[in-house]
Amino acid sequence: MSYENILVAIEERIATITINRPAKLNALNKATISDLSKAVSALGSDENVRVIIITGTGEKAFVAGADISEFANYNVVEGAQLAAEGQEALFDFIENLRKPVIAAVNGFALGGGLELAMACHFRIASDNAKMGLPEVTLGLIPGYGGTQRLPQLVGKGRAMEMIMTAAMISAEEAEKFGLVNHVVSQAELLSFTTVIAQKIIKNAPFAIGKAIKSINANFKDGKNGFETEIKSFGECFGTADFKEGTTAFLEKRKAEFTGK
Template identity: 60%
Template sequence: MYQTLLTSLDNGILTVTINRPDKLNALNKDVIADLAAVVTEIESNAEIRSALITGAGPKSFVAGADISEFVGLSKEEGETLARQGQETVFNRIERCAKPIVGAVNGFALGGGCELAMSCHFRLASENAKFGQPEVNLGLIPGYGGTQRLVQLVGKGRALELMLTGNMIDAATALQWGLVNHVVPQEELLTRTRALLETINTKAPLAVAHCITAANAVFGASGEGFEKEIGLFGACFATDDMREGTTAFLEKRKPQFTGK
């Protein structure tokens, strides 16, 4: 049914595993399309009460986007890439009436950190690492990361992460409020499912209303997300973005000029 995902439904909980371990589960067009389809399945299948999203293998949740797909895109194409991802996947996960929890096993970088943040909350394995390293490519986060990171950890910490491109470990992510729990890797799925089993005993409409009300704290205008999409696209018109992505694919340090 899915090219890039493994799914299993047990006791009302759908486990969604992004299954590209050879690519550290990086997001490409196929993964985005499959995630959009699985959100539709979660929304429409009455047997699914809640879901968790994780990555295949011990190393990575999602290690970012597939940068090779960025090469040669125009400003408008960059905007479209961000908008389609946000509208078909990330915003829909956040607004889903059924709980979707991130079980972060390893690297959650760039689009992977953004995917984890779009979930209603997150658990991390002890080896998890989080970061928004887009600045190294002459880019900014484009799947809602500039907005959700500020919401979750505060402006100062969010800007430090985005401007340095540095990673933080699971213990720091817990201290900053980016994740709710840190557990040994072998217990990650068990502990995540246990929380969902508790939630699944609650009144489904009340659960849905909690999600809607909590999201309303941040306002429904979507202005910040629109701003991010426009600025993400603007990066594609810069020499620095072309240099950053080329350097990444050529495995060398970029030489940025501010143009």
Template identity: 60%
Template sequence: MAYQNLVVNNQGYIRHIVINREEKLNALNKQTLAELHDAVTEALAADTVRGIVLTGAGEKAFVAGADISEFANFDAAQGRALAYEGQTNVFDLIHAAEKPIIAAINGYALGGGLELALACHIRVAVASAKLGLPETSLGLIPGYGGTQRLTHLVGRGRALEMILTGDMISATDALEYGLVNHVVEQAELFTKVESILQRIASRSRSAVSAAIKAINASLGSVKLGFETEINLFGQCFGSPDFKEGVSAFLEKRKPNF
């Protein structure tokens, strides 16, 4: 498949998937999510691929969020469908992948961008990266698994503070929280990511797959949590705060909640 918004290439047995919307800070729109579903599915099916690197084009942003202009006029049902389809087709696909997927966080990872990184197995960030879930400033909550996966990684208190304030944190803080595995300088990002994948690739394929499944199972039954997030995310689209939050964002002003 020819991609409009992705660049896909192989470095030996490592598949690089690059979100290539640098002028939009690699924001996730409907087309990009569809291409990610296809690219990740194909990489998981390819016998020659032992690991996947997911990153954004340029040095400013991994993914700076969802493309808000696409859903600014959605109602509650459309909002719920947006979350459900995104989670099912992309974020859950990555989370449950039986090959290691590492997020190479080369800059801003915000909103849906951080949720994309959270779905990956391992996260490596550059020292200048900023991470956050600013959805409450739009009258929303995270809708691509952020309320669940962030809590699993950093604990209830840290997750509540990040989500309720919507504030960004530094890469150093993200490392302290357990949100990222490593922090490196920009020039070292892909060397570090590929060195991790090379070590994993030297191990038994079947054992790596089994370990991923077993570790994911340790999270217990999370279906209810994800369903609750999807439903509440959809309900936010029917609130006056959502209309004000999105209008303020598009008009480049502070919302008046």
């Protein structure tokens, strides 16, 4: 499948999606969101892919925000539709994918860029990364899940401050706040993220998917995370991976998981 604004590479069961709009600092427009949605969907269904990494081209920006020129003249209905369609097609879709998605944040992650990173299951940042939600400077609020996911990650008070001041924070502050898991040099970013992905690949794919579902359930209205965990725990017992994992443990050998 060919894409207009992203590059996709697969190596040793790790897929890397690179947002490729360097002239626009990888800003998200409708076409890029569509490309990302299609790519994540395809990779999510690809049995040869176990982990997805999302990053941006170049050293300046992961995603420097949304492409403001596309919606500058929108009305109330069009604005709400923009947010709803984007959340469904990409941001919520990534969050609920049963395959791990890691954001490798290589520079500016602002507005929709930070929202994309937050939709991923966790984040690694380069030491030059800057993050923020500056929408209120445009007379807007975050519309791709930022008001929901940022408080989950950094706490309500910090999220309120970041959104209301529109301030950018450094990679080191983001790590301190719990917004990113690790900070490494720009040169090390993809290799470091790949090492973590390789550790994930060694484990049972079905179980990882159920872990993602169970963790997410704790943050969803009307969902009981404990009940989801209990059901998901039980479902793991019916898999070939469970039989392989326990047999390998008893036989003192490395397990070979199939995801079934």
